[in-house]
Amino acid sequence: MKNILVLTGSPRELGNSALLANAFMEGAKENGHRVKVFETAFHPIAPCKACDKCWSGGKPCVFKDGFTDLAPLLEQAEILVFATPLYWFSMSAQIKSAIDKLYAYMKPEAKNKLKIEACVLLASAEGCEKDGDYDGLKATYKSIIDYLNLKDLGMILAGHIGQKGAILQSEYLKVAKDLGRSIKG
Numbered sequence: 026m027k028n029i030l031v032l033t034g035s036p037r038e039l040g041n042s043a044l045l046a047n048a049f050m051e052g053a054k055e056n057g058h059r060v061k062v063f064e065t066a067f068h069p070i071a072p073c074k075a076c077d078k079c080w081s082g083g084k085p086c087v088f089k090d091g092f093t094d095l096a097p098l099l100e101q102a103e104i105l106v107f108a109t110p111l112y113w114f115s116m117s118a119q120i121k122s123a124i125d126k127l128y129a130y131m132k133p134e135a136k137n138k139l140k141i142e143a144c145v146l147l148a149s150a151e152g153c154e155k156d157g158d159y160d161g162l163k164a165t166y167k168s169i170i171d172y173l174n175l176k177d178l179g180m181i182l183a184g185h186i187g188q189k190g191a192i193l194q195s196e197y198l199k200v201a202k203d204l205g206r207s208i209k210g
């Protein structure tokens with residue numbers, strides 16, 4: 026049994042990437058994992074200000090925003106899942122702001138506070154992987170997991186999914202549920 030934390034990035038309630046996240050979570054729960062979700066779009070996180078005051082107030086960030094609630098969830102997580110719409114060939118700004126604040130955990134005083142060992146990427150886009158639309162997001166994801174020394178447990182890059190709910194007419198939700206089910210632990 027693993028503690029899985031799913032970070033969603035879309036401001037669309039029950040949008041395509043949120044539905045992918047839900048399907049993944051269903052599969053993972055079936056498999057006995059403990060799953061939590063944090064919707065970055067509904068608990069706004071301000072961009073990192075690079076003030077370098079991390080931990081000076083006892084918390085990772087001195088500013089109070091969505092990250093204040095997210096931090097304890099991050100500290101419990103063993104598997105981190107990013108579920109984002111493709112925005113300008115990358116992740117949404119909402120989820121990126123959460124990732125930027127992982128900066129605090131790179132500080133010497135935060136050594137060993139994170140237990141994350143593996144990662145998953147779920148994304149949806151109007152374009153598709155074959156046409157290169159996902160190259161930027163894939164490169165960012167790969168660089169993040171290499172830097173943090175995390176194992177990649179899988180990527181679902183849903184293509185030709187534009188309108189809200191379009192993913193319901195595709196195979197991707199089944200693929201996401203199967204990926205959730207495949208998580209070992």
Ligand SMILES: Cc1cc2nc3c(=O)[nH]c(=O)nc-3n(C[C@H](O)[C@H](O)[C@H](O)COP(=O)(O)O)c2cc1C
Pocket residue numbers: 035036037039040041042043109110111112113114115149150151152153158186187188189190
């Ligand atoms: C601000 C914005 C930027 C977008 N940028 C891209 C893009 O670069 N490439 C693409 O294929 N689709 C792009 N899209 C379309 C979304 O990725 C697509 O509709 C996705 O399925 C939305 O997921 P959601 O329903 O979870 O929000 C963009 C949409 C918005 C609103």
